[in-house]
Amino acid sequence: MATDENRAPEAGRPRGTAMSDAAAASEALPPVAPGERHLILVDGSGYIFRAYHALPPMTNPQGVPVNAVYGFTTMLSQFLTRHAGTHIAVVFDAARINFRNEIYADYKAHRPDPPDDLIPQFDLIREATDALGVCRAQLEGFEADDLIAAYAKAYLEEGPGQVTIVSSDKDLMQLVRPGVQLLDPIKQKPIREPEVFEKFGVTPDKVVEVQALAGDSTDNVPGVPGIGIKTAAQLISEYGDLESLLARATEIKQPKRREALVENAEKARISRRLVLLDENAPLPCPISEMVAKPPPDGRLESFLRAMGFRSLLARMGKLGEGNDPPRRGAPPAALRHAPAPGPVAPDLAVPFGPYEAVTTEDALARWVAEATAAGVVAMDTETDSLDARRAKMVGFSLAVAPGRACYVPLRHGDASDMLAQPAPAQVAPDRAFALLRPLLEDASVLKVFQHAKYDLDVLARGENGGFDAIAPIDDTMMISYAMEAGKHGHGMDELSVLHFNHQPIKFDEVTGTGRARIPFSQVPLDRATAYAAEDADVTLRLWLLLRPRLREDGALATYEQVERRMVGVLRAMEGAGIKVDGAELARIGEDFSARLAVLEKQIHALAGREFNVGSPKQLGEILFDEMKLSGGRKGKTGAYSTDAAVLEDLSAQGVELASRVLEWRQLAKLKSTYVEALAAEIDPIDRRVHTSYGMAGTSTGRLSSNDPNLQNIPIRSEEGMRIRRAFVAEPGHVLLAADYSQIELRLLAHLAEVPTLREAFEKGEDIHSRTAAEIFHLGPGSVDKEARRRAKMINFGIIYGMSAFGLAQRLGIPPAEGRSIIDAYFAQYPGIRQEMERCKEEARIHGFVRTPFGRKLWIPDIATKDPVRRAGAERAAINAPFQGGAAEIIKRAMVRLPRALRDAGLNARMLLQVHDELVFEVPEAEVVPTAALVKSIMESVATLRVPLSVEVGTGHSWAEAH
Incomplete structure (x- = not known):
């Protein structure tokens, strides 16, 4: 997309050669003096799983899955062409059960079994290792990490070396010491003592002590509950080692920490035995057999031919006739819906550009063939509009490897403008689309986008090719968002600078700005190519870097099961839109205008003169200079502040002018933001409004709504309900609104140990009345509206980290009374305070909190020294698990519902998502079964300690459906 806006958080763009990360990593190996012994130990499991998850399903000529075999062979063979070792071995795990299970029966008990299509590849991978002439080591009863530790020790005991x-x-970081280092195969950087200290807060010789305290949920190492890496490092730094710490545990001042250490001392000792690697493990393969040597004659070629690995044979110059290639896109039936990432281990350090401008059909055909062979291609579209529903494609870019990208102009030049640049040679759009179609619709080729929702919408338009079957896809924006929501933005430019320290060319640099700006179609082709192809290049590099991290980060399920699937769900919703009654909007606008005029006269009368009610400066002068009211404070401009907080303060003191201005402002905002803006957004063809959902703009995982924003229409006010009456169903249909009831409070009851809240939800009681009765000690039937209102305010305020002062302001009571209510609340529900403190502590230790479903939500300001920002960050840490959990629940429902409706033969369309509510358009004859299905799906997408509850309503307008 030819705008900088498309690179902002909702829409960036990135690029990509398919050199493996193993090969690239080898270039990061330290120099070795001539004649110096150097042993390279490759962690075989790491290679296997990275290869498996980074390549699409493929089978060999015999129908056996081989995607992991192909990736492993590629990575290891490229490593061998560059490594500087005198000795090399690949170390594998022999089996899941080993001596640690005798120490602790539940060790690694939570690890899932390998995928069914990976199991038959293990023996083939070992065969590949042999064919490459590399020694491989494995031993029953020991893990690969133990053998690596033992080989490192034995090798250095034989003599000087590396x-x-x-x-x-x-x-494996516990093994780092002089002569032993790790090499990160993704970041291509060595891991030595400074890197270990950065990770664990201690030197490598103390890593085991820290791990023993912190435990490891992945391997089911128990550790000491409540102690994380940061706290463990502090304790070990102070006490020296685990046994010294446990011996002096009673001296620790913090009560909870002291109790945890005393009560879990034996767990800590067991954990230390589990994480300590056995440097004295037997050596199944003698070191003398690890001498680096070329592959055995003919063996590698025979293996590659048997597997059908034509590309690897081609690199050897031995590609002849009669080689059946791996059959991409034809995996066993059970695997056909498996995720399909692309090549592994790129060299991300190659230069950005130069790039090729593709101006002939032959050249485009070559690029399509190259992308098909690569199995993955990054793509970006350049258009004439930010509105995907109206955008016309000016050109597109492709990237098949880092630094290997092109731009295909389609509609450059303007014959109607005599002063415009002459049209360059370019492929006719219809011919370009015909050549591109087989690639985009090839199920064996992964298509990578940055902000896929936009590009897919553009490509779906008839004049842009009408591509409606582009699959499989990946989205780098959503990959980044799934791992690091709240930590930083996820636009292409920001990600490029963050991960590659590379600032992409800006849109303004090629089009100019202001009155001098030219359309992208008029940008000279060399500059357009540099800009557009770089976008695809950066996208591919981001994918190659970030995609493998999803599993390591624990975000793979979030991305694949929710975020990636949401792309198609939201495209369908945005395309459907919702019908708006323009005549009703006009009537509402006229009514609001009349009411504003009346309010304005009342305000002028109260002020004693006419003035511009919309001018904060003039209002401040009247309130604080002319009326001499207290509380006025001037800002840097010299004008008084008259924001909502100031006016609400004055209104609470009985200043009627402030109350009327607040009312005027709210009505004026509704009129301009919704009545007038909605009328302008009605599509003249289908008379519907098509909002655009932002997928990566919030820190909690929630969606946002733009152009127009339909998520901030007031729910409770009469004005808000009037606006919702203008949203209507098509003839013969009704709108169905399904709303999660008190979902964040249910998540609070799920996370915090509050038996009475759980009991209330399980019994279907009114939660606010129950809370009022308990914290105000009221008898049955004694809870009045005011007590319930206060309980409701505190129930929801707690989720947002509201202070006693804030509660007092909301309820219009003295601060001391607000404090007493808060104290009573926490006295009744101590589990809630404990959960809040746990959230803040988790944020302080890790920099993030997790939702109930494991998603990380980052809290950047949690460690700031600014007390105001830190307090805000602590409130965000308290709230994030609830908002984030609610967002995940409704997204899960949104992903499941369209298919469930289709499978049930129902014709409802999901139109809107607003906070905890989904809105559908349903044929009148299908209302009952649709309502039952929607309610059932929404209430079953997550299993909590309390039941989820969904309220369903229907009507011919959105207001009636509530």
Whole structure:
């Protein structure tokens, strides 16, 4: 998309050669003196799983899955062409059960079994290792990490030398010492003592002590509950080692920490035995057999031919006739819906550009063939509009490897403008689309986008090719968002600078700005190519870097099961839109205008003169200079502040002018933001409004709504309900609104140990009345409206980290009374305070909190020294698990509902998502079964300690459906 806006948080763009990360990593190996012994130990499991999850399903000529075999062979063969070792071995795990299970039966008990299509590839991968002439080591009863530790020790005991362990596994960091280093195969950087200290807060010789305290949920190492890496490092730094700490645990001042250490001392000792690697493990393969040597004659070629690995044979110059290639896109039936990432281990350090301008059909055909062979291609569209529903494609870019990208102009030049640049040679759009279609619709080729929702909408338009079957896809914006929501933006430019320290060319640099701006179609082709192809290049590099991290980060399920699937769901919703009654909007606008005029006269009368009610400056002068009211404070401009907080303060003091201005402002905002803006957004063809959902703009995982924003229409006010009456169903249909009831309070009851709240939800009681009765000690039937209002305010305020002062302001009571209510609340529900403190502590230790479903939500300001910002960050840390959990629940429902409706033969369309509510357009004859299905799906998408509850309503307008 030819605008800088498309690179902002909602829409960036990125690029990509398919050199493996193993090969690239080898270039990061330290120089070795001539004649110096150097042992390279490759963590085989790391290679296997990275290859498996980074390549699409493929089978060999015999129908056996081989995507992991292909990726592993590629990575290891490229490593061998560049490594500087005198000795090399690949170390594998022999089996899941080992001596640690005798120490602790539940060790690694939570680890899932390998995928069914990976299991038959293990033996083939070992065969590939043999064919490459590399020694492989494995031993029953021991893990690969133990063998790596034993080989490192034995190698250095034989004489001076260097050991490099190709892995970024934190469990291996305890081995780092003079002569032994790790090499991160993704970041292509060595891991030595400084990197270990940065990770664990201690030197490598103390890593085991820290791990023993912190435990490891992935491997089911228990550790000491409540102690994380940061706290463990502090304790070990102070006490020296685990046993010294446990011996003096009673001296620790913090009561909870002291109790945890005393009560879990034996768990800590067991954990230490589990994480300590056995440097004295037997050596199944003698070191003398690890001498680096070329592959055995003919063996590698025979293996590659048997597997059908034509590209690897081609690199050897031995590609002849009769080689059946791996059959991409034809995996066993059970695997056909598996995720399909692309090549592994790129060299991300190659230069950005130069790039090719593709101006002939032959050249485009070559690029399509190259992308098809690569199995993955990054794509970006350049258009003439930010509105995907109206955008016309000016050109598109493709990237198949870092630095290997092109731009295909389609509609450059303007014959109607005599002063415009002459049209360059370019492929006719219809011919370009015909050549591109097989690539985009090839199920064996992964298509990578940055902000896929936009590009897919553009490509779906008839004049842009009408591509409606582009699959499979990946979205780098959503990959980044799934891992690091709240930590930073997810636009292409920001991600490029963050991960590659590379600032992409800006849109303004090629089009100019202001009155001098020219359309992208008029940008000279060389500059357009540099800009557009770089976008695809950056996208591919981001994908190659970030995609493998999803599993390591624990975000793979969030991305694949929710975020990526939401792309198609939201495209369908945005395309459907919702019908708006323009005549009703006009009537509402006229009514609001009349009411504003009346309010304005009342305000002028109260002020004693006419003035511009919309001018904060004039209002401040009247309130504080002329009326001499207290509380006036001037800002840097010299004008009085008259924001909502100031006016609400004055209104609470009985200043009627402030109350009327607040009312005027709210009505004026509704009129301009919704009545007038909605009328302008009605599509002249279908008379519907098509909002655009932002997928990566919030820190909690919630969606946002733009152009127009339909999520901030007031729910409770009469004005808000009037606006909702203008949203209507098509003839013969009704609108169905399904709203999660008190979902964040239910998540609070789920997370915090509050038996009475859980009981109330399980019994279907009114939660606010129950809370009022308990914190105000009221008898049955004694809870009045005021008590319930106060309880409701505190129930929801707690979720947002509201202070006693804030509660007092909301309720219009003295601060001391607000404090007493808060104290009574926490006295009744101590589990809630504990959960709040746990959230803040988790944020302080890790920089993020997790939702109930494991998603990380980052809290950047939690460690700031600014007390105001830090307090805000602590409130965000308290609230994030609830808002984030609610967002995940409704997204899960949104992903499941369209298919469930289709499978049930129902014709409802999901139109809107507003906070905890979904709105559908339903044929009148299908209302009952649709309502039952929607309610059932929404209430079953997550299993909590309390039941989810969904309220369903229907009507011919959105207001009636409530």
